[in-house]
Amino acid sequence: MEFGLSEEQKLLQDSLTRFLKEQVSLDHIREVAAGESNDAMAWSGLSELGIPGLIIPESHGGVGLGMLDAVVVAEALGYHITPGPFISTAVIAPTMLMAAGQTERLTDVAAGQYRIGVALSEAIGSRLDAGISVTDGTATGKALFALDSEADSYLINGPDHSLYWVDAGDPGFSRKLLTTIDKTRTICELQLNKASVQLVSADPGVLLAGIDAGRVIQAADSLGAAQCMLDQAVAYSLQREQFNRVIASFQAVKHMCAEMASQLEPCRSLVWYAGHAMATASDDARLTACHAKAHLSEVAQFVARTSTEVHGGMGFTDLVGLHYWFKRIGANRQLLGSPELVREEAARAQNLVA
Amino acid sequence: MDLSFGPEYEDFRDEVKTFIKDNLDDQPKPGAGPKSEEVRQWQAKLIANGFHSRTIPAEYGGFGAEPDIIKSRIIAEEFGAAQMNTGFSGQGISMLTPVLLEMGTEAQKQQFIKKTIHGELIWCQGYSEPGAGSDLASLTTRAELDGDEWVINGQKIWTSTAHISDWIFCLVRTEPEAPKHQGISFLLFEMNTPGIDVRPLVDMTGTANFNEVFFTDVRVPKDQIVGHRGQGWQVANAILGHERGSLAPPDAAMARLNGVIKLMQEETISGERVIDNPIFRDRLLKLQGRVMAMQYNDMRLLSATINKSQDTKLAGMVVKLIGTELRHEIECLGIDVMGEIGLSYGDNPYLRGNGSWQYQYMYYLGLIIGGGTSQIQKNIISERGLGMPKEPKIAQTGV
Numbered sequence: 001m002e003f004g005l006s007e008e009q010k011l012l013q014d015s016l017t018r019f020l021k022e023q024v025s026l027d028h029i030r031e032v033a034a035g036e037s038n039d040a041m042a043w044s045g046l047s048e049l050g051i052p053g054l055i056i057p058e059s060h061g062g063v064g065l066g067m068l069d070a071v072v073v074a075e076a077l078g079y080h081i082t083p084g085p086f087i088s089t090a091v092i093a094p095t096m097l098m099a100a101g102q103t104e105r106l107t108d109v110a111a112g113q114y115r116i117g118v119a120l121s122e123a124i125g126s127r128l129d130a131g132i133s134v135t136d137g138t139a140t141g142k143a144l145f146a147l148d149s150e151a152d153s154y155l156i157n158g159p160d161h162s163l164y165w166v167d168a169g170d171p172g173f174s175r176k177l178l179t180t181i182d183k184t185r186t187i188c189e190l191q192l193n194k195a196s197v198q199l200v201s202a203d204p205g206v207l208l209a210g211i212d213a214g215r216v217i218q219a220a221d222s223l224g225a226a227q228c229m230l231d232q233a234v235a236y237s238l239q240r241e242q243f244n245r246v247i248a249s250f251q252a253v254k255h256m257c258a259e260m261a262s263q264l265e266p267c268r269s270l271v272w273y274a275g276h277a278m279a280t281a282s283d284d285a286r287l288t289a290c291h292a293k294a295h296l297s298e299v300a301q302f303v304a305r306t307s308t309e310v311h312g313g314m315g316f317t318d319l320v321g322l323h324y325w326f327k328r329i330g331a332n333r334q335l336l337g338s339p340e341l342v343r344e345e346a347a348r349a350q351n352l353v354a
Numbered sequence: 355m356d357l358s359f360g361p362e363y364e365d366f367r368d369e370v371k372t373f374i375k376d377n378l379d380d381q382p383k384p385g386a387g388p389k390s391e392e393v394r395q396w397q398a399k400l401i402a403n404g405f406h407s408r409t410i411p412a413e414y415g416g417f418g419a420e421p422d423i424i425k426s427r428i429i430a431e432e433f434g435a436a437q438m439n440t441g442f443s444g445q446g447i448s449m450l451t452p453v454l455l456e457m458g459t460e461a462q463k464q465q466f467i468k469k470t471i472h473g474e475l476i477w478c479q480g481y482s483e484p485g486a487g488s489d490l491a492s493l494t495t496r497a498e499l500d501g502d503e504w505v506i507n508g509q510k511i512w513t514s515t516a517h518i519s520d521w522i523f524c525l526v527r528t529e530p531e532a533p534k535h536q537g538i539s540f541l542l543f544e545m546n547t548p549g550i551d552v553r554p555l556v557d558m559t560g561t562a563n564f565n566e567v568f569f570t571d572v573r574v575p576k577d578q579i580v581g582h583r584g585q586g587w588q589v590a591n592a593i594l595g596h597e598r599g600s601l602a603p604p605d606a607a608m609a610r611l612n613g614v615i616k617l618m619q620e621e622t623i624s625g626e627r628v629i630d631n632p633i634f635r636d637r638l639l640k641l642q643g644r645v646m647a648m649q650y651n652d653m654r655l656l657s658a659t660i661n662k663s664q665d666t667k668l669a670g671m672v673v674k675l676i677g678t679e680l681r682h683e684i685e686c687l688g689i690d691v692m693g694e695i696g697l698s699y700g701d702n703p704y705l706r707g708n709g710s711w712q713y714q715y716m717y718y719l720g721l722i723i724g725g726g727t728s729q730i731q732k733n734i735i736s737e738r739g740l741g742m743p744k745e746p747k748i749a750q751t752g753v
Contacts, residue, residue: 001356001357001358001359001360001424001656001657001660002355002356002657002660002661003355003357003650003653003654003656003657004355004654004657004658004661004664005355006355068355234740234741234742237742238741238742238743245746246743248742248743249742249743249744249745249746250745251733251745253742254732254733254736254737254740254742254745255729255732255733255736257736257740257742258675258731258732258733258735258736258739258740259732261668261672261735261736261739261740262672262675262676262731262732262735263676265651265668265669265672266647266648266650266651266669266672266676267647268651268654268669269647269650269651269653269654269669270643270646270647270650270651272355272650272654273650273653276355276357288646291639291642291643291646294639294640294643295643295644295646295647298640340636343636343639343640343643344632344635344636344639346639346642346643347635347638347639352615352629352635352638353630353635354627354629354630
């Protein structure tokens with residue numbers, strides 16, 4: 001019995017962390033946020049490490065690892081609030097395409113040469129008048145908050161939880177970037193006007209598999225980001241002096257940090273387990289994916305707020321840059337379902353809803 | 355990640371199940387007293403089969419098996435699932451016995467362990483005092499050597515089971531001139547010694563879960579000390595760690611949460627089942643996610659006792675703090691889903707679950723405070739877990 005990461009998983013985390021420490025600095029995040037740079041640098045570096053093909057089978061040029069490995073990667077990416085489309089193109093899209101048996105583009109994805117965005121918001125809870133209708137292989141309508149504004153193609157939720165594929169170069173396709181608080185990943189609105197679409201699957205299970213995988217990865221991303229905010233709070237409190245002592249020696253500050261650590265540490269086990277449950281297709285995979293996403297949304301939000309408070313006025317400024325983590329955590333909370341919606345799905349998954 | 359225990363453990367699980375099946379009818383009847391023959395015989399049977407005192411050496415009356423945390427867990431799981439009587443518990447077994455094994459003399463081990471694990475000696479723990487709670491090391495109950503005897507004067511509080519105990523293990527100040535942590539000794543003595551006065555302490559649940567114990571010139575043989583004079587703090591700390599984690603087991607919290615689900619499916623508000631009310635349901639689901647996190651945290655801790663390469667220091671430190679707070683909230687939801695019915699207590703005809711929801715709600719507030727308050731836990735987590743400094747001492751005036 002072993003509840004924890006394998007030696008290989010620790011090595012994966014270490015090598016990834018080394019790369020992120022060197023290449024994805026706060027200065028780089030600032031450039032991306034200011035529009036002076038984009039996610040290409042980080043993504044090509046991650047491609048050299050094989051990250052886009054992490055869960056894609058070796059027969060399709062991938063690394064052939066599982067969801068727990070993806071969790072390990074996401075935790076590290078979240079810690080460094082890494083720009084890029086890991087969640088959409090490396091996890092959600094391959095999960096759905098493999099579930100549907102449509103694997104022809106996965107080799108390009110694994111090579112880091114092809115990006116597949118996902119537009120699933122309407123499957124979870126449609127806002128405004130979003131949604132697409134499909135007739136005779138063409139789709140019309142719009143999808144809001146699609147992940148990755150630079151993708152080569154998109155997987156879109158269609159009627160009755162079906163899944164369609166549209167090429168970004170199709171004459172009936174257009175997209176526009178939606179500005180959000182989180183500048184480390186891009187979100188866009190897709191407009192389809194008689195765009196050619198290809199049915200990926202009419203089985204709602206395919207769509208759900210992608211959503212669940214995405215939720216586990218978001219939970220891991222928030223876990224990493226929150227851990228970084230806690231570490232920054234402790235480090236800052238050990239160096240900032242007031243009343244002739246470091247503020248880390250004040251019980252009020254110590255208790256804020258202890259509360260963050262106490263709530264966050266058990267999350268690690270929940271997220272690891274959710275990844276493991278999905279990798280082994282356990283019966284509780286859906287339930288634990290929902291709980292991981294909802295619980296991490298709550299805990300990471302608490303950490304984001306509390307860490308900012310420990311930094312005092314500096315936490316509120318742009319100078320320290322803490323707000324980039326705050327906003328990443330805030331985005332993870334809403335994407336693929338806010339905690340209330342996800343808990344309701346968790347209730348349904350155990351037949352608690354009449 | 356590998357969550358299976360492996361085939362040899364599945365064989366062991368079958369053994370445990372067989373024992374349970376064969377002995378379900380031999381369990382002591384509910385209400386059988388701790389000193390009754392049937393309870394004694396049951397305890398002896400559990401030990402003889404390795405389901406109690408499993409790792410205590412046979413020469414001291416135990417089963418004498420090698421420590422194996424997974425086997426212990428399997429026993430706990432199977433006995434729990436069958437609601438099988440698990441034999442004697444109490445502070446003599448959970449706290450004193452490990453300490454004697456580690457720090458007691460051979461004579462003390464021979465004298466006490468076998469009788470303790472067989473339920474012939476019931477112990478209470480004399481640690482806290484009215485003036486020494488969170489700052490336990492400032493305790494002032496004194497023991498002075500007079501010839502071959504210690505003479506003890508002072509008072510203890512929060513002493514569970516003192517009224518039914520045969521013996522007490524007690525922290526007393528023997529070196530008043532030494533720094534506070536180095537002036538304490540760990541003594542063992544009989545509760546029927548002249549000069550001991552036990553007064554029950556009724557708490558908010560309406561029950562006397564604790565006692566106050568007063569000592570007036572209590573005379574105790576000199577050799578009834580564990581460790582050396584002045585070593586009592588180290589002796590006590592060796593077992594306080596045992597107590598903390600065990601106050602809030604996550605599996606019990608999940609069992610209670612499942613009880614809340616059942617309650618929500620049965621209770622109605624204006625004809626609508628509470629489970630169908632989305633606001634209550636969301637509260638339930640929030641708690642479920644938190645309990646799950648603690649269950650997997652617990653599995654990680656279990657795994658780390660086998661494979662020591664994992665660093666789980668912080669994961670272990672948070673169990674008491676989070677576990678007790680969480681349990682208090684679960685009981686609170688149980689009450690809230692019942693509304694006014696949830697106020698029922700004692701002989702109220704609308705009582706649910708034998709009054710356990712209100713009782714546990716209050717009892718767990720006691721556990722948030724007891725065994726090191728939540729605030730003390732946060733000090734420990736921030737200092738030992740996160741490396742933050744201790745609060746500077748305020749210069750003492752006039753002492």
